[in-house]
Amino acid sequence: MIKWRKYIVESYVHNLKLKLLDKPYDHGFIKNFNFNEEEQAYLNSLFNLNQFLDTDTPLIHLISKGHIELVSHLLNFSKIRVDVNEVKLNQTLFVCFTTHFLNLPLEELSRNYLDYQNEISHLFINGYQVKEDDFKFIKQFKARKDSRQLQYIMFASYTLKLAKPRLIYVLMDHIRLFTSLTCIKTGKHIGFYKTIEKQVIESTQNSSAFQNEIINYISKNRKTEFKAIENKLLEMRRNKYEVIEDPQLREVLNRLI
Numbered sequence: 001m002i003k004w005r006k007y008i009v010e011s012y013v014h015n016l017k018l019k020l021l022d023k024p025y026d027h028g029f030i031k032n033f034n035f036n037e038e039e040q041a042y043l044n045s046l047f048n049l050n051q052f053l054d055t056d057t058p059l060i061h062l063i064s065k066g067h068i069e070l071v072s073h074l075l076n077f078s079k080i081r082v083d084v085n086e087v088k089l090n091q092t093l094f095v096c097f098t099t100h101f102l103n104l105p106l107e108e109l110s111r112n113y114l115d116y117q118n119e120i121s122h123l124f125i126n127g128y129q130v131k132e133d134d135f136k137f138i139k140q141f142k143a144r145k146d147s148r149q150l151q152y153i154m155f156a157s158y159t160l161k162l163a164k165p166r167l168i169y170v171l172m173d174h175i176r177l178f179t180s181l182t183c184i185k186t187g188k189h190i191g192f193y194k195t196i197e198k199q200v201i202e203s204t205q206n207s208s209a210f211q212n213e214i215i216n217y218i219s220k221n222r223k224t225e226f227k228a229i230e231n232k233l234l235e236m237r238r239n240k241y242e243v244i245e246d247p248q249l250r251e252v253l254n255r256l257i
Contacts, residue, residue, distance in 0.1 A: 001038055009039050013047045016080065019070065020052065020062075035079050049080055057086040063096045076122050084126045090133045093123055098156050102141065102149060109148040110192045116152060117172050124165045134160055150190040154182055158256055170252045176203035177210050181257045184217060184226055197229050204233065208242040217257070 011029045018025035035043060049058045059082060062071050071093075074082050084093055101109075101116045138160065141153045158178065159168050171178060179191045180200040193199040204210040211233045217223070218230045244250055 001042065005039060006042070008033065009035065009043050010046065012079070013043060016047070016078070017052065030073070030078075033079060040079060043079055044081060047080065049074070049082060057088040058082070059084070059093055060086050060088045060091055060096055063093075063100070068097070068100055072119060072122075075119075075126055082126075084123050084128045085131075087131065087133065090136075092131050092133055092137075094120065094128065094131070094134045094156075094160075095137045097123070098137070098152070102152055106146060106148060109146075109152070113148075113151060113192070117155060117175075120156065120159055121165065121168050121172060124159070124163065124168055130160050130163050147189045147191055150188060151179065151192065154179065154190055161256060162252065166248070167252050167255075170248050171256075174249060174252075177213070178252075178256065180204060180210075180214060181217060181253075184214060184223055184229075185221075185257060187225065196226075197232070200229050201232060201236070205236060208237045208239040209244045211237040212240065212242060213244055213253070 008029070011026070012033060015025040015029040019030055050056060052058075053061055055061045059071050059074065062068075062074075074080055075084065086093060097116070097119050101112060101119075104112055138153065138157050141149070142157075144150055144153060155171070155175070158171055162168050162171060176191075176199075180203045182188075183190050183196045183199055189196050189199075191199045193202060200214060204214060215230055215233050215237075218226050244253070
């Protein structure tokens with residue numbers, strides 16, 4: 001191994017240990033280095049997160065201590081090998097992240113939602129396997145009334161059903177369409193707009209295909225309570241024959257809606 005690269009690996013480990021101990025460290029060494037196989041093997045010989053924190057569930061341990069940003073770094077940017085499938089007393093990383101964000105003050109939910117999406121999606125990118133504890137956890141929150149919290153709960157529930165990074169990415173990319181359809185499906189006000197009508201209109205105004213999807217859903221499922229929204233979409237749409245052709249989006253719609 002080149003001497004200066006060996007120094008970088010050692011410095012990376014040294015500063016990560018300082019960070020884990022909540023001591024001053026050199027931020028320049030805690031970043032996404034592109035280590036090769038030899039360097040990665042050397043890093044793993046120097047440091048083991050489980051042994052360093054003396055626990056079999058180090059990520060859950062760190063979150064319980066309030067270090068969720070550090071866990072995010074370990075999952076998304078570090079070269080330290082971690083197990084995203086830790087379980088401790090019915091706690092999973094999915095449960096931990098969702099609990100953290102749902103416990104935020106209501107006024108903070110809107111500006112933190114994209115962070116939540118990214119954290120959950122990165123769990124699955126890192127090999128997360130859905131657990132029965134996750135489904136049990138989500139069920140207890142479905143009666144929540146605040147539309148902003150329901151947005152988090154909807155996304156969490158849907159990611160558990162999809163469980164594949166490529167499908168979760170489709171969900172994220174078209175989240176406003178899925179939110180609108182879920183509002184119609186459940187009759188619940190979900191999301192960050194003030195009303196269901198505002199949610200649907202704003203989310204579909206630039207796509208006749210999306211408008212037609214919602215129009216057809218309202219008609220097919222006889223959602224007469226949303227007739228006013230259907231009429232508004234009929235007035236707005238530019239092409240009544242345009243449909244969603246993306247096969248991956250169609251797959252996710254069929255699975256969730």
